[in-house]
Amino acid sequence: MLEVQSLTKHFQVGDTTMTAVDGVSFNIARGEVFGLLGPNGAGKTTTVRMILGLLDPDGGWASVDGFRTADQPIAVKSRLGFVSASDGIYPWLTVREMLLYFADLYGVDAALASERCEHLADRMDIQHLLDRRAGVLSTGQRQRVTLVRGLIHDPPVMLLDEPTRGLDVVGVQTIFEYMEILRDAGKAVVVCTHRLDEAERLCDRFGLLHNGQLKHCGSMQQLRDETGRQNLVDIFVDLIGDGAGSVAVE
Structure with a gap:
């Protein structure tokens, strides 16, 4: 691969x-x-x-x-999907808007992008954050959003x-959970x-x-x-x- x-x-x-x-x-x-x-x-x-x-x-x-x-x-x-320590969150967009924006940049069909957004939000436990403005999220929440963003185009x-x-410690554990998602996929x-x-x-x-x-x-x-x-x-x-x-x- x-x-x-x-x-x-x-x-x-x-x-x-x-x-x-x-x-x-x-x-x-x-x-x-x-x-x-x-x-x-x-x-x-x-x-x-x-x-x-x-x-x-x-x-x-x-x-x-x-x-x-x-x-x-x-x-x-x-x-390729890329995740770094720098989250690069767009503070004035909601989480959903940002994820769908990145999906569009990669040419993902709008309906498929919405489906992936919901699925990944469920896997990473950020459903309740989708319609919040990204700039108000905590460090741990921003991290989870960044991890979902890296997968939105299914690389x-x-x-x-x-x-x-x-x-x-909690943030590190999130990374371990994310690895299992990547392995499963x-x-x-x-x-x-x-x-x-x-x-x-x-x-x-x-x-x-x-x-x-x-x-x-x-x-x-x-x-x-x-x-x-x-x-x-x-x-x-x-x-x-x-x-x-x-x-x-x-």
């Missing part, structure tokens, strides 16, 4: 060329949650931006549902960039995070990034067998040595 092959990205910083992503490759199947993990600056967000088509790679390619980002960017964007692939950043999911304890609960497989390179990739058991360590925190401590303090595990 999602294939990433040898993605590479360089940035020029003064007279120095910095390699932000260095030949990263992985595949994600339908109904699978893949954790793209690493400390700040590891290359997670740059990788996601290349998958989204927001950055052109200097090498390699990404394919979403059979469409390559560089060749058919509009087709790729229509097949086969979902990208979640630091979805639990700044959330309390057969979505291929990428979760980018540096919160390793949460990643172990959320994801089926993991790709561990450090300095732009994918150092380990596989299920938790495969990573244990490969490294001799029992959890992601210990694997990363070994991987980055003195830089281990930059890995957040809260």
Whole structure:
């Protein structure tokens, strides 16, 4: 469903060329949650931006549902759902108006959009919020609306960039519930995070990034067998040595 092959990205910083992503490759199947993990600056967000088509790679390619980002960017964007820590709520619209507006941007038929809106609102328990102005919602309510918005066009692939950043315990639990909805719907999911304890609960497989390179990739058991360590925190401590303090595990 999602294939990433040898993605590479360089940035020029003064007279120095910095390699932000260095030949990263992985595949994600339908109904699978893949954790793209690493400390700040590891290359997670740059990788996601290349998958989204927001950055052109200097090498390699990404394919979403059979469409390559560089060749058919509009087709790729229509097949992706994106959720980030920044909610981007339109405060003067009601929740229903905003969800239907985004569905229209993706070319979803109006009747189908209304049906999806009701169904997803029921799954995420926001029916009572649909006709409220988005600007008056609490942080947790805004989060649930953002999660529904990412699914309104029924994309086969979902990208979640630091979805639990700044959330309390209840908000984090909402993300776990959302993952079950995505699995049930057969979505291929990428979760980018540096919160390793949460990643172990959320994801089926993991790709561990450090300095732009994918150092380990596989299920938790495969990573244990490969490294001799029992959890992601210990694997990363070994991987980055003195830089281990930059890995957040809260």
